[in-house]
Amino acid sequence: MRILHTSDWHVGKVLKGRTRHEEHIRVLGQVVDVARAERPDLVIVAGDLYDTAAPSPDATRVVTRALSALRQTGARVVAIGGNHDNGQALDALRPWADAAGIELRGSVRDKPEDLILKGETEGGEKWQLAALPFLSQRYAIRAVEMYDLTAAEANQTYADHIARLIARLSEGFSEPGVVNLLTAHLTVVGASAGGGEREAHTIMGYAVPPTVFPQNAHYVALGHLHRSQRVIGPGPVRYSGSPLAIDFGEEENVCSVAIVDVGVDKAAQTRDVPITSAKSLRTVRGTIEQLATVNLPDAWLRVFVRETPRVGLREDVQELLPNALEVRIDPDMIPDKSGERMAQRAGRSPRELFGDYLDNKGTAEEGVRELFDELYDEVSSTK
Incomplete structure (x- = not known):
């Protein structure tokens, strides 16, 4: 079977006061084009569909239309909530999603089977997917108790709770002749942050070891870290990364979606398909004279000016570079007076x-x- 794995769309993102609405339309349009060309059996969106828990009507329209367009390619579509999403609000969209043939899982509900999805490809290959939306530490404890697993104790860690939940959700992975898949929105120890993740949810208290994933999973599709990467674990574990750079900390990321070919007796083979529709993010440095030679009309810019601070300097830079969203004095131009003070x-x-x-x-x-x-x-x- 073939899977298109994507995550961290962050629709509604505002960059230094500048909307990225049109960019998101182009980017998700390109993701749909990739789905049409690659003809996946399953599309997995591994969380953070939105950039905020209270998305605007325009952001909601972009996401729902993108999910609908992906479904119209003939693929099954599964999307889970991330730490930026409002899980309950996503669950409120489930009547629409069900009617559209889209499986939307915003939060952990009372019954574990709600998070286990099953299907069969046109070629007759059976698959099952354990879908775990983002859980805060507080809700991870509640979910463990709700599923009648080992009682939560004060000295247990977030990773303990996630490991128990994944073990519970993957109990059916022993069934023969089925491709076993898992998707989750979380931080794995050893993975490289992409630069734009919410720090509170990437620090070690929220990180889990790759050993939480079952050894008999044929593919683990992760969201949360914005850099496309494979994670060393008991099986094929991968972040798809974000299809567009979210902030200037991600300007070196290669934006893409992952195409995965996997079978019961076929190891997962993954390749990245670049997504190039968004403006790139670039950091430039120089004097006013040097900045006048910069030619990056299709990029959002962060500018470090190598000039002595003066009134009107920012305006001069933005006149030269209209796409400069952030203008700062280069730190090298600011003398360190800490010792003097x-x-x-x-x-x-x-x-x-x-x-x-x-x-x-x-x-x-x-x-x-x-x-x-x-x-x-x-x-x-x-x-």
Whole structure:
């Protein structure tokens, strides 16, 4: 069977105040074109369909139309919720999704079988997919208890809970003659972050070892990290990456979707199909004279200016480079005065330091110094 694996669309993303609505339409249109050309039996969207838990009507329209268009290629379509998505809101769309022939799983529900999907290709190959939406630590504990697994204990980790849930969902993977698949939205230890993931959900407290995945899974389709990559694990474990660079931390990523050919007796073979419809993100550095030679009209730019700070510098840069979304003074142009400041502070009283602060800020409001003196004396007298 053939699978198209994609994730982390982040529809509704705003980059430094600039909407990317038209880019998302082009990018997802290209993903649909890839599906038409490759004719997959199954499309897996491994979470973060949206960039925010409260997507706009325009963002919702883009996602629903993209899912519908993928379904119209003849493939089964399964999409799960990610950490940026509102899982309950996605579940509220399930009546529409069911009517459209799309399997949408926004959150973990009371019955584990709700997250186990089965199908058969036109060629007669059977498959089953365990679909695990993103779970916060709080909901991971609740899900473990809800599925009547080992009772959650205070010293158990997030990885413990995820391992139990995956083991529960993959109990049927022992059935012969079936391609066993799993999709989840999470961070795996040893994987390389792509640059735009929410830090709170990529730190080690949210990371799980690859050993949580069953050895008899023929393919594990992951979302959350935005860089396309294979993860060393008990079987074929892979992040598809995002089909467009989400922020400037991802400008070196190669945006793509993954095409996977796999069978009961055929090891998963994966290839990346580049997605090139979005504007690239680029960081440029230089003086005003050097920036005047930059020719990147089809890229969003982050600019580090090698000039002394002055009034109107940002406007001058943006006149030269209209696509400059972020303009900063190059850090090399800013002298490090931390040592000098420490020397100036040494041996000085809090009153003197506060007075210097007021002078530097140009604050001369009457009574401020006297009020500080009174508060300082009051605090000092209570020690």
